[in-house]
Amino acid sequence: MTKQIYKVAIIGASGFTGSELARLLSQHPNVEISHITSESHAGKAFSALHPQFSGIIDQKLDRASIIDEAELDVLFLALPHGVSMDFVKKWHHKGCKIIDLSGDFRLSSPEVYQNWYNKEHVFTEGFENATYGQPELFAEQIKKSNLVANPGCYPTASILSLAPLFAENMIQNHSVVIDAKSGLTGAGVKASETTHFSNVNENFKAYGVGTHRHTIEIEEQFSCLSDGEVQVQFTPHLLPVDRGILATSYAKTKKLTTQEELTKLYEGFYQDKPFVRIKTSPPSIKDVRGSHYCDIFPFWDKRTERVIAIAAIDNLLKGAASQAVHNMNLMLGLEETTGLNQIPLRP
Ligand SMILES: NC(=O)C1=CN([C@@H]2O[C@H](COP(=O)(O)OP(=O)(O)OC[C@H]3O[C@@H](n4cnc5c(N)ncnc54)[C@H](OP(=O)(O)O)[C@@H]3O)[C@@H](O)[C@H]2O)C=CC1
Numbered sequence: 001m002t003k004q005i006y007k008v009a010i011i012g013a014s015g016f017t018g019s020e021l022a023r024l025l026s027q028h029p030n031v032e033i034s035h036i037t038s039e040s041h042a043g044k045a046f047s048a049l050h051p052q053f054s055g056i057i058d059q060k061l062d063r064a065s066i067i068d069e070a071e072l073d074v075l076f077l078a079l080p081h082g083v084s085m086d087f088v089k090k091w092h093h094k095g096c097k098i099i100d101l102s103g104d105f106r107l108s109s110p111e112v113y114q115n116w117y118n119k120e121h122v123f124t125e126g127f128e129n130a131t132y133g134q135p136e137l138f139a140e141q142i143k144k145s146n147l148v149a150n151p152g153c154y155p156t157a158s159i160l161s162l163a164p165l166f167a168e169n170m171i172q173n174h175s176v177v178i179d180a181k182s183g184l185t186g187a188g189v190k191a192s193e194t195t196h197f198s199n200v201n202e203n204f205k206a207y208g209v210g211t212h213r214h215t216i217e218i219e220e221q222f223s224c225l226s227d228g229e230v231q232v233q234f235t236p237h238l239l240p241v242d243r244g245i246l247a248t249s250y251a252k253t254k255k256l257t258t259q260e261e262l263t264k265l266y267e268g269f270y271q272d273k274p275f276v277r278i279k280t281s282p283p284s285i286k287d288v289r290g291s292h293y294c295d296i297f298p299f300w301d302k303r304t305e306r307v308i309a310i311a312a313i314d315n316l317l318k319g320a321a322s323q324a325v326h327n328m329n330l331m332l333g334l335e336e337t338t339g340l341n342q343i344p345l346r347p
């Protein structure tokens with residue numbers, strides 16, 4: 001039987017997640033990369049911009065406007081928030097499957113989006129067809145979807161850290177606290193004062209306290225899993241490292257009395273999920289760096305009757321590019337692990 005090859009395009013390949021997508025997709029056995037785009041570097045070789053691809057991906061960067069989407073099977077949008085929606089509006093009816101890495105389609109409706117961001121959503125007709133692309137939770141819906149909203153990096157680690165407890169309605173008062181730390185690549189390729197070397201090096205700080213945009217994304221997903229509306233106290237921090245997210249989640253629980261019960265619950269929930277590994281000690285970001293794994297350590301603190309669940313992912317991979325490839329595999333009916341066999345890079 002001949003192997004099926006799918007044509008894909010990566011829109012926004014000069015950025016961090018776009019270049020990670022190119023790395024993964026260039027090694028995917030069922031994919032041919034038809035186009036990689038950049039508006040500001042159009043005409044240059046991809047490898048001139050990202051020298052690690054020299055002799056591997058020397059393909060030219062195109063402008064997005066030259067793409068004939070009718071010839072494509074899958075479009076990956078690795079674009080900033082607020083930009084993706086214009087592309088989806090233009091391309092959604094052309095038959096190819098779209099995987100959007102931005103936050104434009106992750107919330108439940110254009111109204112929720114507009115209220116939260118105080119900004120109009122340009123794609124309202126058909127917004128409801130977007131599927132939240134967390135493969136461990138919504139694989140069956142993703143398989144049938146033509147528009148997947150790839151989850152955010154903080155939301156992926158946060159949601160996976162507590163999903164088993166919400167799914168079993170074991171959280172008291174529908175209320176949790178999540179304290180998360182991200183490497184600098186989470187802020188995108190453009191340098192800013194916040195990401196300036198001297199502001200980050202040997203430094204560590206919280207930001208977006210009480211206001212970060214991921215709060216509502218996490219709350220909505222937990223509310224979907226749970227029997228009531230969930231409230232999340234979410235505080236992100238900037239780590240002086242290239243990549244990695246460590247999320248530490250705290251929850252008062254019901255019906256739980258031992259560590260054994262908690263471990264069994266997590267192992268059962270993630271039993272057939274090949275990329276979630278349940279650990280017996282706290283994971284570190286280097287345990288998952290460069291891979292599609294999410295490592296989780298669920299800990300039962302008997303004294304305070306709280307669960308502390310610690311999750312580690314690579315923000316550019318499980319938090320973005322490899323999650324998008326996982327979603328593509330599901331949407332195309334391929335084995336979900338295809339092209340995602342990267343072993344974590346450590347030390
Ligand atoms: N970095 C991370 O860890 C994660 C990022 N995400 C999300 O993924 C998306 C991409 O992130 P990331 O790769 O970090 O972002 P970058 O800032 O690194 O890259 C963004 C890309 O978008 C392109 N771009 C910017 N403006 C426009 C425009 N108006 N029209 C067309 N192209 C444009 C840029 O290309 P050029 O200027 O060359 O045209 C660039 O290639 C974002 O929505 C982000 O929130 C999600 C999870 C994790």
Ligand SMILES: CC(=O)N[C@@H](CCC(=O)OP(=O)(O)O)C(=O)O
Pocket residue numbers: 101102103151152153154155182183184185186187188236238
């Ligand atoms: C370190 C850093 O700045 N992180 C970004 C989140 C990463 C990202 O862009 O993710 P989403 O697409 O999920 O929003 C932030 O806090 O806004």
